[in-house]
Amino acid sequence: MSQDTYIKLWADTQRELDAMLQREREEFLQPQEDRDKVRKMLATAYVQYLEMFRRLEASHDHLIHQQKRAAVRQVLDGVMGRILEIKREMVTLESCECHSMDGILMELQHVPEPVTAMTLEEGIKVIQVAERARQGRARAAFMRRIYLEEKRQSRKREKKRGKNPDLAATCIQKVWRGYCQRKKTEKLREEEMVFLGMSLPPDVEARSVLQKANVLQGEVQEREEFSFRYELREAEGSHIKETLQDQITQCFIECRHITGRFPDYPPEKTGGSKAIFIEKHPEQVAEELAAKMEAEKTEETKKEDNKPAKAKKPQKPVKQVVDEGWKMGPSNFLSILEEGSSQYQVFWENRDNKSDFLQDHDPELIKRVEREEVEEEIRVQVDEVMQEKLLEVKQAVDGEIGPLGKKTGKGDKGKKKTGGKKKIAELERDLTPDRTIDSLFQELAEEGLLIPVKNVNLSDYIGYYDCVKNMLRGTGAQPVPSIPEVRQLVALYGILPLGSQIVHENAPLVKSLLLAGPAGVGKKMLVHAICTEAGANLFSITPSNIAGKYPGRDALIMMLHMILKVGKELQPSVVWIGDTERMFAKGASKGEDEVNFKRLAKLLPQFLRAVKPKDRVLLVGTTRRPFVANLGPFCKVYQKIILIPKPDYLTRFALWKHYILLGGGALTKLVNLNCLAQVSDGFTQGHIVDVVHTVLTELRLLQMARKPLKTAEFVTSLARHDPVYREEEEAFQAWYAKTPLGKAWSAAQAAKEAGKGKKKGKKGKKGKEKK
Numbered sequence: 001m002s003q004d005t006y007i008k009l010w011a012d013t014q015r016e017l018d019a020m021l022q023r024e025r026e027e028f029l030q031p032q033e034d035r036d037k038v039r040k041m042l043a044t045a046y047v048q049y050l051e052m053f054r055r056l057e058a059s060h061d062h063l064i065h066q067q068k069r070a071a072v073r074q075v076l077d078g079v080m081g082r083i084l085e086i087k088r089e090m091v092t093l094e095s096c097e098c099h100s101m102d103g104i105l106m107e108l109q110h111v112p113e114p115v116t117a118m119t120l121e122e123g124i125k126v127i128q129v130a131e132r133a134r135q136g137r138a139r140a141a142f143m144r145r146i147y148l149e150e151k152r153q154s155r156k157r158e159k160k161r162g163k164n165p166d167l168a169a170t171c172i173q174k175v176w177r178g179y180c181q182r183k184k185t186e187k188l189r190e191e192e193m194v195f196l197g198m199s200l201p202p203d204v205e206a207r208s209v210l211q212k213a214n215v216l217q218g219e220v221q222e223r224e225e226f227s228f229r230y231e232l233r234e235a236e237g238s239h240i241k242e243t244l245q246d247q248i249t250q251c252f253i254e255c256r257h258i259t260g261r262f263p264d265y266p267p268e269k270t271g272g273s274k275a276i277f278i279e280k281h282p283e284q285v286a287e288e289l290a291a292k293m294e295a296e297k298t299e300e301t302k303k304e305d306n307k308p309a310k311a312k313k314p315q316k317p318v319k320q321v322v323d324e325g326w327k328m329g330p331s332n333f334l335s336i337l338e339e340g341s342s343q344y345q346v347f348w349e350n351r352d353n354k355s356d357f358l359q360d361h362d363p364e365l366i367k368r369v370e371r372e373e374v375e376e377e378i379r380v381q382v383d384e385v386m387q388e389k390l391l392e393v394k395q396a397v398d399g400e401i402g403p404l405g406k407k408t409g410k411g412d413k414g415k416k417k418t419g420g421k422k423k424i425a426e427l428e429r430d431l432t433p434d435r436t437i438d439s440l441f442q443e444l445a446e447e448g449l450l451i452p453v454k455n456v457n458l459s460d461y462i463g464y465y466d467c468v469k470n471m472l473r474g475t476g477a478q479p480v481p482s483i484p485e486v487r488q489l490v491a492l493y494g495i496l497p498l499g500s501q502i503v504h505e506n507a508p509l510v511k512s513l514l515l516a517g518p519a520g521v522g523k524k525m526l527v528h529a530i531c532t533e534a535g536a537n538l539f540s541i542t543p544s545n546i547a548g549k550y551p552g553r554d555a556l557i558m559m560l561h562m563i564l565k566v567g568k569e570l571q572p573s574v575v576w577i578g579d580t581e582r583m584f585a586k587g588a589s590k591g592e593d594e595v596n597f598k599r600l601a602k603l604l605p606q607f608l609r610a611v612k613p614k615d616r617v618l619l620v621g622t623t624r625r626p627f628v629a630n631l632g633p634f635c636k637v638y639q640k641i642i643l644i645p646k647p648d649y650l651t652r653f654a655l656w657k658h659y660i661l662l663g664g665g666a667l668t669k670l671v672n673l674n675c676l677a678q679v680s681d682g683f684t685q686g687h688i689v690d691v692v693h694t695v696l697t698e699l700r701l702l703q704m705a706r707k708p709l710k711t712a713e714f715v716t717s718l719a720r721h722d723p724v725y726r727e728e729e730e731a732f733q734a735w736y737a738k739t740p741l742g743k744a745w746s747a748a749q750a751a752k753e754a755g756k757g758k759k760k761g762k763k764g765k766k767g768k769e770k771k
Contacts (some may be wrong), residue, residue, distance in 0.1 A: 003064060010059040010072060013052050014344050017075065020048060021337060028328035038093060038326045043104045046086045051110075053079045071348060075340035077502040081333035084507040087492055089328065095744035097489060097642065098481040233374050240375055244382045248273050252390065262394045265387045272383040332506035427603075427610040431561045437569050440562045444539065447549055449563065451540045453531040458487055458495065461522055461529060462658055462685075464650040478737055478745060480645050490515075490526050491533075493640050498534035498572040498616050505613045510639050512608060512619040514580070516626045516732065517644030518724045520686025523622040526644075527576050530620065534572050539563045541600070542578035547593045556600050560607050564617070572616040580621035584629035584637075604637045627735040635739055643736050646684050646724050653677040655688045656714075663696040665709055672711045679715055682723030691717045 024045070032038045056079060060072045090099055118126070193199035255263045266272055432440060444450040463483020481489065493513050497504040515523040531538045541563070550559040567573030577583070583601035585594070604619070611617050621638055623629070635641075647655060656676045660667060667673070680688060694717045695709075736742045 003062075006059045006062045007068075009055055010063075010068075011349070013055040013059070014075070014341065014349075016048070017052055017079070017337065018341055020045070020052070021334070021341065024328075024334070031327045033326075035093065035326065039090075040104065042086055042090050042093065043099060043101050044108070046083065046090065047101060047104055047108060047110065049079055049083045049086065053083060068348065071340065071343060075337065075344070077500050078333045078336035078340055080496050080500060081503045081507045082331065082337065084492060084496065084503070085329075085331055085333065088508045091741075093326070095741060095748045096479050097640075097741065098479050098485045233377075236371070237374065237378060240378050241382055244273065244375075244379060245386060248382070248386050262390060262397070265383075265390050268380075268383070273379060273386065336502070336506075426557055427561055427564060427606055430565075431558060432565065437566060440566050441570070444562060444566060448545060449539055449541065449549075449559070450566075451538055453536075453538050454525075454528040456525055456528045456532055458491060458526075458529045458533055461487055461525060462651065462654050463487070463647060464654065466645070466648045478733055478742065480643055480733070480736075482645065483647065483651055486526075486642060486644055489640075489642050490530060493642075494530040494574075494618060494620070495533045498530070498536055498574070498618060501614075501616065504616050509613055510618070511611050512621070512638045512640070514621045514623065514626075514638035514641045515644060516623050516641060516736075518646060518684055518728060518732070519624045520684030521644045521646060522685050523624075523644060524578065527574065527620050527622065530618070531574050534574075536572040536574045536616075536618075537567065537570055539567060539573065539575045540578070541575060543582045543593070543597050544579065546596075546600075551592065551596055553599050553603075556596065556603055560600075560603060564607065564610055567617045568615045573618070575617065575619045577619070577621045579623065581623045581625050581629040581634075584634045586628065586630050601633065601637070608637070627731050631735075631738055641736070641739055641741065643732060646682065646729070649677050649681070652680050652683075652688065655685055656680070656692075659689055659692040660696070660709075663692050664701050665692075665696050666704055668708045670708050670710045671714075675711055676714055680718060682725070683718065683721060684724060687718065687721045687723075690721070 027041055028045075032041070053076070056072055056076045060069055060076055063069050063072065091097060190199065194201055252262055441450065461483065463486075465484055466482040490513075493510045497507060497510060515526055517523055528538070530536065541559070546559070550556055563575060567575065582594070583597045583604075585598075589595045589598055608619065611619075619637075626634070653673055653676075656673050657667065660671070665671075691714055695713050737746060
């Protein structure tokens with residue numbers, strides 16, 4: 001597809017996004033009482049944003065123009081964040097991680113297209129194409145038989161004549177010398193093309209055309225940015241400096257006129273003078289102070305009037321009975337989407353893309369960005385000068401010596417209250433100030449805590465929707481996600497936040513994720529898929545991996561500190577705990593390792609508190625026996641819990657086919673995939689992969705030409721494994737029902753049943769009255 005196609009796709013998506021933002025302003029800002037209507041609104045918005053996300057992702061991946069890619073990326077981050085915000089509202093409303101959207105997809109016509117009947121001419125054309133193809137294959141087979149027969153006859157004649165060793169040696173030499181000469185010629189031609197600048201060296205040639213174009217264009221744009229920045233600093237630097245000084249001086253004078261004293265200069269941590277311009281105008285501050293004073297006076301008068309009336313506390317619920325209904329929470333991404341939409345309308349909507357054949361950058365856009373950076377550089381210099389001037393003026397006019405003036409006692413009092421944060425400071429304090437990141441990285445790798453990531457994509461986790469479980473949702477049963485829903489949840493809570501800094505900082509923050517399911521359902525594969533898709537480092541603190549390492553509480557704190565320090569510096573990072581239930585096991589610890597595991601479990605909440613929104617670090621736990629763990633601390637550590645089911649019939653069918661072909665096997669009529677999918681009911685993905693690897697050995701692959709594969713070979717190997725029994729499935733579901741989200745689901749279902757009972761009771765009373 002050409003660049004114009006993706007530019008048009010971007011434009012169409014941007015128009016849909018504008019319409020969606022307008023709809024959100026009209027619908028989501030108003031309170032809604034009907035919960036079914038709210039569910040429909042949220043599900044519709046969720047599906048539409050997902051469709052926009054896929055289109056914007058395709059445009060971002062294929063556009064060459066760097067500035068267009070940056071504009072698309074801004075909107076793409078906003079859409080990803082909005083998807084996560086809507087997902088949070090849906091989970092809160094339905095008390096469930098998986099949602100039924102069949103009706104919404106039907107209304108939006110996002111279903112497979114119905115099969116339309118062909119006309120007579122189209123049917124004849126299909127038959128003709130098939131018949132001509134059949135004739136071509138028959139002719140090719142006939143010609144092949146003739147060729148093989150002629151070859152056989154020529155071999156017979158050669159045998160009768162006999163072979164001359166000299167002629168055979170000459171033939172071999174001729175072929176070998178020709179091959180060597182062709183290789184030399186090709187190498188000389190490549191070197192000549194590289195020397196002339198008409199080709200790239202072999203190491204660069206391996207990159208794709210898109211990557212090469214992006215690299216070359218990026219280098220040109222960097223040179224242009226540097227030159228523009230220098231020109232702006234020389235031409236407008238003095239003017240920007242004077243303007244900032246005048247604005248800061250005017251703001252301080254107005255504040256002193258209103259409050260009676262000069263304000264304190266904002267520290268650099270809060271942005272320096274930038275915080276002054278972000279905050280409200282001094283007059284607005286004065287109005288707010290006056291309003292607060294009036295509010296305090298009215299509260300004091302009310303307290304004096306209502307001192308004996310303490311018995312009115314039970315009337316508080318009456319004040320809260322303002323049934324405003326559901327209302328969408330505040331969003332951090334609508335402003336990003338609106339800003340991206342306005343930038344598109346100003347810079348890109350009416351741009352003539354046909355004349356931009358070279359996909360060159362826009363100098364005006366570069367100047368606009370560079371001007372902001374130059375202003376930031378000059379602002380830092382202005383802050384140093386103005387801070388000194390403010391201190392001199394305050395000392396001369398108000399008689400103040402320090403930046404805090406006379407009110408130093410309050411700051412001392414506030415310092416006494418910071419004693420409760422000592423536990424957080426253990427992991428936030430730099431315990432290794434004299435060590436570099438490289439040395440910490442090396443130690444973690446040598447100790448086996450930093451492990452290599454397997455190249456596994458999320459799409460490799462094969463599976464289909466379980467229609468039977470989808471039908472059971474209407475009966476009130478606890479919903480269990482199907483495999484596509486597991487993929488979606490892993491992408492929402494793991495991959496999207498780790499892949500974007502803006503999304504991670506502003507979206508609903510998920511610091512920890514638990515994957516629970518029977519052995520072999522692909523929990524470890526999903527962990528590696530998160531790291532592969534997000535480009536993250538993988539740290540393993542699985543109990544079996546840290547056994548005998550870092551004994552004692554202080555050593556564990558040092559280990560977590562090193563992981564956190566390296567993970568933050570080289571983010572995104574994933575910290576994986578396999579068999580995490582061993583850390584939260586019930587009962588007393590037996591050995592030193594188990595004591596160490598429980599110490600680590602107590603330190604995990606501190607570890608999570610040390611992870612801030614700006615740190616793209618995710619804690620992922622996997623468990624195959626969660627019901628043996630202490631549920632309270634377990635659920636406090638892991639924010640999101642994803643229950644992974646065993647594969648259904650369609651998924652097992654696809655798994656058998658995929659792994660047999662991947663292992664080099666050939667599918668013939670002797671391999672009944674339907675039978676294998678039916679017989680393997682209750683077995684997991686790991687069982688199927690293990691069976692295929694056991695059967696398709698190197699020797700068996702060599703014998704396959706004369707001895708095709710049979711169904712019985714796989715069934716015999718499968719019989720050596722134990723399936724997931726119904727009792728284990730029920731144990732997982734019973735455990736999930738005790739989690740916070742499971743309890744919320746049960747409470748919601750009980751409220752529904754109670755509401756239905758009340759409605760039936762009212763109908764029965766009305767019927768009796770009529771009689």
